[in-house]
Amino acid sequence: MNMDQLKRQAAARALDEVRDGMQLGLGTGSTAKHFVELLGERVAAGLNVIGVPTSEATRADAERCGVPLTTLDEIDHLDITVDGADEIDPQLNLIKGGGGALLREKIVAAASDRMIVIADDTKWVPTLGRFPLPVEVIPFGLGATRRAIEKAFVECGVSGQMAVRKAKDGHVFVTDGGHWIVDAQLGRIADPASLAKALSAIPGVVEHGLFIGLASSAVLAGGEGIRVIERR
Numbered sequence: 001m002n003m004d005q006l007k008r009q010a011a012a013r014a015l016d017e018v019r020d021g022m023q024l025g026l027g028t029g030s031t032a033k034h035f036v037e038l039l040g041e042r043v044a045a046g047l048n049v050i051g052v053p054t055s056e057a058t059r060a061d062a063e064r065c066g067v068p069l070t071t072l073d074e075i076d077h078l079d080i081t082v083d084g085a086d087e088i089d090p091q092l093n094l095i096k097g098g099g100g101a102l103l104r105e106k107i108v109a110a111a112s113d114r115m116i117v118i119a120d121d122t123k124w125v126p127t128l129g130r131f132p133l134p135v136e137v138i139p140f141g142l143g144a145t146r147r148a149i150e151k152a153f154v155e156c157g158v159s160g161q162m163a164v165r166k167a168k169d170g171h172v173f174v175t176d177g178g179h180w181i182v183d184a185q186l187g188r189i190a191d192p193a194s195l196a197k198a199l200s201a202i203p204g205v206v207e208h209g210l211f212i213g214l215a216s217s218a219v220l221a222g223g224e225g226i227r228v229i230e231r232r
């Protein structure tokens with residue numbers, strides 16, 4: 001089975017948790033896209049749900065698949081958010097934002113009763129940090145923000161190169177919120193909760209890709225089948 005088939009399997013398993021009448025957060029990325037497509041098939045067959053997309057890309061996918069959409073201004077909570085991740089550790093802390101949607105993804109996950117992470121099992125790691133940590137920043141005063149981020153890294157015992165993310169066309173990548181992303185190659189984040197707190201305290205940082213205590217469960221698809229891990 002190839003990687004894409006594994007992603008679809010994980011998405012299909014998460015769909016088992018969806019019930020009629022639910023309000024759903026719809027994640028971003030190639031794995032979440034499978035979930036939106038499968039959900040669209042169920043909607044076409046009569047399932048009544050409504051979704052909040054975590055990016056303009058997911059909004060377009062959901063519209064194409066016929067999934068009804070709303071916003072967090074029109075409804076007061078979400079039952080489940082189903083989203084992918086770039087890394088998942090055994091405490092179900094995550095690195096997200098490889099697709100650049102971390103800000104909306106975190107807002108939507110935090111507004112949800114449950115967050116189900118779906119992934120192929122290569123995303124499962126003993127310690128976060130091999131995947132570059134995305135930090136969403138305001139372009140104004142970026143030099144000062146970078147220095148403050150470096151200081152936070154030192155205080156939290158990590159270090160590594162930082163680079164402003166570029167789009168495929170070579171221009172700076174701009175998020176749906178109009179911000180930039182700095183990717184930090186940290187290698188190993190021993191204390192992700194402390195680093196998350198330190199980054200959140202920096203004025204020019206809009207959000208970062210450490211999702212601490214947000215995921216309720218992870219559905220991991222691998223060569224030997226599907227593993228569902230619940231947060232203790």
Ligand SMILES: O=C(CO)[C@H](O)[C@H](O)COP(=O)(O)O
Binds near residue numbers: 030032083096097105
């Ligand atoms: O955080 C994300 C987007 O901001 C994605 O969930 C993450 O990058 C995983 O993507 P994929 O399912 O394509 O591997």
